[in-house]
Amino acid sequence: xxxxxxxxxxxxxxxxxxxxxxxxxxxxxxxxxxxxxxxxxxxxxxxxxxxxxxxxxxxxxxxxxxxxxxxxxxxxxxxxxxxxxxxxxxxxxxxxxxxxxxxxxxxxxxxxxxxxxxxxxxxxxxxxxxxxxxxxxxxxxxxxxxxxxxxxxxxxxxxxxxxxxxxxxxxxxxxxxxxxxxxxxxxxxxxxxxxxxxxxxxxxxxxxxxxxxxxxxxxxxxxxxxxxxxxxxxxxxxxxxxxxxxxxxxxxxxxxxxxxxxxxxxxxxxxxxxxxxxxxxxxxxxxxxxxxxxxxxxxxxxxxxxxxxxxxxxxxxxxxxxxxxxxxxxxxxxxxxxxxxxxxxxxxxxxxxxxxxxxxxxxxxxxxxxxxxxxxxxxxxxxxxxxxxxxxxxxxxxxxxxxxxxxxxxxxxxxxxxxxxxxxxxxxxxxxxxxxxxxxxxxxxxxxxxxxxxxxxxxxxxxxxxxxxxxxxxxxxxxx
Amino acid sequence: xxxxxxxxxxxxxxxxxxxxxxxxxxxxxxxxxxxxxxxxxxxxxxxxxxxxxxxxxxxxxxxxxxxxxxxxxxxxxxxxxxxxxxxxxxxxxxxxxxxxxxxxxxxxxxxxxxxxxxxxxxxxxxxxxxxxxxxxxxxxxxxxxxxxxxxxxxxxxxxxxxxxxxxxxxxxxxxxxxxxxxxxxxxxxxxxxxxxxxxxxxxxxxxxxxxxxxxxxxxxxxxxxxxxxxxxxxxxxxxxxxxxxxxxxxxxxxxxxxxxxxxxxxxxxxxxxxxxxxxxxxxxxxxxxxxxxxxxxxxxxxxxxxxxxxxxxxxxxxxxxxxxxxxxxxxxxxxxxxxxxxxxxxxxxxxxxxxxxxxxxxxxxxxxxxxxxxxxxxxxxxxxxxxxxxxxx
Numbered sequence: 001x002x003x004x005x006x007x008x009x010x011x012x013x014x015x016x017x018x019x020x021x022x023x024x025x026x027x028x029x030x031x032x033x034x035x036x037x038x039x040x041x042x043x044x045x046x047x048x049x050x051x052x053x054x055x056x057x058x059x060x061x062x063x064x065x066x067x068x069x070x071x072x073x074x075x076x077x078x079x080x081x082x083x084x085x086x087x088x089x090x091x092x093x094x095x096x097x098x099x100x101x102x103x104x105x106x107x108x109x110x111x112x113x114x115x116x117x118x119x120x121x122x123x124x125x126x127x128x129x130x131x132x133x134x135x136x137x138x139x140x141x142x143x144x145x146x147x148x149x150x151x152x153x154x155x156x157x158x159x160x161x162x163x164x165x166x167x168x169x170x171x172x173x174x175x176x177x178x179x180x181x182x183x184x185x186x187x188x189x190x191x192x193x194x195x196x197x198x199x200x201x202x203x204x205x206x207x208x209x210x211x212x213x214x215x216x217x218x219x220x221x222x223x224x225x226x227x228x229x230x231x232x233x234x235x236x237x238x239x240x241x242x243x244x245x246x247x248x249x250x251x252x253x254x255x256x257x258x259x260x261x262x263x264x265x266x267x268x269x270x271x272x273x274x275x276x277x278x279x280x281x282x283x284x285x286x287x288x289x290x291x292x293x294x295x296x297x298x299x300x301x302x303x304x305x306x307x308x309x310x311x312x313x314x315x316x317x318x319x320x321x322x323x324x325x326x327x328x329x330x331x332x333x334x335x336x337x338x339x340x341x342x343x344x345x346x347x348x349x350x351x352x353x354x355x356x357x358x359x360x361x362x363x364x365x366x367x368x369x370x371x372x373x374x375x376x377x378x379x380x381x382x383x384x385x386x387x388x389x390x391x392x393x394x395x396x397x398x399x400x401x402x403x404x405x406x407x408x409x410x411x412x413x414x415x416x417x418x419x420x421x422x423x424x425x426x427x428x429x430x431x432x433x434x435x436x437x438x439x440x441x442x443x444x445x446x447x448x449x450x451x452x453x454x455x456x457x458x459x460x461x462x463x464x465x466x467x468x469x470x471x472x473x474x475x476x477x478x479x480x
Numbered sequence: 481x482x483x484x485x486x487x488x489x490x491x492x493x494x495x496x497x498x499x500x501x502x503x504x505x506x507x508x509x510x511x512x513x514x515x516x517x518x519x520x521x522x523x524x525x526x527x528x529x530x531x532x533x534x535x536x537x538x539x540x541x542x543x544x545x546x547x548x549x550x551x552x553x554x555x556x557x558x559x560x561x562x563x564x565x566x567x568x569x570x571x572x573x574x575x576x577x578x579x580x581x582x583x584x585x586x587x588x589x590x591x592x593x594x595x596x597x598x599x600x601x602x603x604x605x606x607x608x609x610x611x612x613x614x615x616x617x618x619x620x621x622x623x624x625x626x627x628x629x630x631x632x633x634x635x636x637x638x639x640x641x642x643x644x645x646x647x648x649x650x651x652x653x654x655x656x657x658x659x660x661x662x663x664x665x666x667x668x669x670x671x672x673x674x675x676x677x678x679x680x681x682x683x684x685x686x687x688x689x690x691x692x693x694x695x696x697x698x699x700x701x702x703x704x705x706x707x708x709x710x711x712x713x714x715x716x717x718x719x720x721x722x723x724x725x726x727x728x729x730x731x732x733x734x735x736x737x738x739x740x741x742x743x744x745x746x747x748x749x750x751x752x753x754x755x756x757x758x759x760x761x762x763x764x765x766x767x768x769x770x771x772x773x774x775x776x777x778x779x780x781x782x783x784x785x786x787x788x789x790x791x792x793x794x795x796x797x798x799x800x801x802x803x804x805x806x807x808x809x810x811x812x813x814x815x816x817x818x819x820x821x822x823x824x825x826x827x828x829x830x831x832x833x834x835x836x837x838x839x840x841x842x843x844x845x846x847x848x849x850x851x852x853x854x855x856x857x858x859x860x861x862x863x864x865x866x867x868x869x870x871x872x873x
Contacts, residue, residue, distance in 0.1 A: 341606060341609060343614060343615050343618075348615075371730075372615075372616070378733075399630035399631065399633050399729075400633050401633055401683075402629075402679070402681065403621055403622065404678075404679050404680065404681070404682075407623070407626065407680050408605075408621060408623075409605050409606070409618055410605055410606055412621045413602070415621075422621055424621050426630055426729065426730045426735070437730045439613075439617045439728070441620045448682070452633055452637045463619060464619075473619070
């Protein structure tokens, strides 16, 4: 073990992946612009109008916990890495903590400076004690004419613990000053590059070479490599000075199918590499992160993951370029006209346990369930203190409608402009001992296809923004 | 307990009136209510007023009721603003009746007013969609069209009803409203028009939704002694029932009916000596709260006009047409006459007054006893009033 400050025998015990449902094919992009700037990107994943780094991170983390069969209460650290935080300043990890039901004593980290932020939260997770979640989720934005071409989206969560399936056996760093390669100006949502071709390719290649060679392994024997991947071609180009075969690099490339997923790119490539059928329990895999300004981090790992979490990369619903620019919000004003219904932020916060965890109340007098769990019992009408009951996250539609253009409350107009008509259902959740009903919005589906009696599953999404603050809560999507 | 009587009622035209204010519209309704009292009635006899409003577009949330009573010259009388969303003036009427029956007042003014059409459509949706369980229903992305559409989805599925029933409500109510000069949408519509209108919230389309409306209405409630000074056959308030329900649809035990409607009806019927099972034999006509077409179907069942799931059959058979067994919404209803939130309840009372005094625009033959049913939100508050002409007085 050559790692400093981390305990040996620690690494990945489980992983979760979230790739948004929409896909934009290279052909659509090329037809729209006459060319594509996204080298080696055949298609890319597109975040829906109600998705962002927080929701994609939550979705991935939920799957990582399910993968490990670990209760949220047992998580001791949670780090969230993204280059597209919904707010430029404000801790985001606590939102993920609340949404997952992770204890408030959990240490958190929000890292947002560059795609290499994912390496920072991974290192923090390695240094932590007990089960630690390293989450990376991103959906970069940029000038639709060029920078945007390669930008995709994904969320990945790696659960780090002792006695891992995949041990992280070494970490190496390299730092030098290389500005202007990938940056976002203060106050801007657009990721930019100065596009000084030779300069930036040299910077990335030299950084990759230095940091990979610093690892305690013979690179020629490495089975797979997940390399910084702002498009589908760069991982191969910037490893030209190290003895990594194209096939080895290929196992860790996902940008060809989901685009540049920012901070989530290398972690997702790593999960794909570790799941690759040619990577076995004895094999060594490397991951190399490049931060836009010139910082680089490399991990060395030993082992492989069972399963096929990254199969979702191949799924997805193709969309037109027009739909793409709507979903991404490039052509929609975000301002709420006419003023939204004012649900104060403190009252919203008070209801987070319901909106995230579907917490209902059981009446201590008669046993009936109440949602939200406040006021008098809906059955015996006694004013009681309800016992908290977390309801199942899958339920049944008991009433449903579709809100078409013009029918949405003003605070939902920007979302409707982006994503079109949406379904609103009343969903019954039944845990076998009682049931509650709640009104919810439907997402990731054709709302006209949802009928009374259908089974639907909860997913945390961005509900709306008010007074500059995004608000999150459950929506429901038809069960597989 | 002494009885209360309706001695006069009136309403302003319902519609979109950029030149009017809530005060000026109320002035029209008030003057028409005074004119409705036969003989020489002195407005100084009004002891008190209860006026319903949701809030006049949010511009006058406080003290709008004294603003209108002072405006019409009822200087100094105690005035109470009543807010129970769309049932505001149904409750205001009930308050007026209680004031008279208690003996504290001899003559009480009930009424309502609203200005809804002079703001942007987004602003309108902002203040109209907040009378449900805002933190949950609204934050799921619905306004009331969405919530009633959810009821419709559950109802159509539960009883396997053809959605054409929704359009039949529109056709009937527009046919009635076309004869009412005070109606906002006073034109007829064909079944085809109603079937092919743009969808608002599936399965409710534009013709299944009432409009937003400017308007005011007023009713004068008085003691028996006062009523008999003006009438040989005075109109007695035989019953005023009211009930509350969970404000959020999702919080209720059923979606295919409005429980508070049924409870309010049972209370009103008991006071009026009406047997719930045979209500259709004991009333001659009704004004029901058809803010959305599904609401009229639910009302037939909640008020006991038919059994569960049978409302569409009543419509198909013409049972609730003006020449049917039990005419419903001869005024045009909220659908055609309009729905100026706070003014709707006493607007319905005005239709009852016109019918019982023989001045209906679509006059029911030999109208002796009528019912008004006024719903707040999706059923959080409901009033049912039964008025009857005392022929033996």
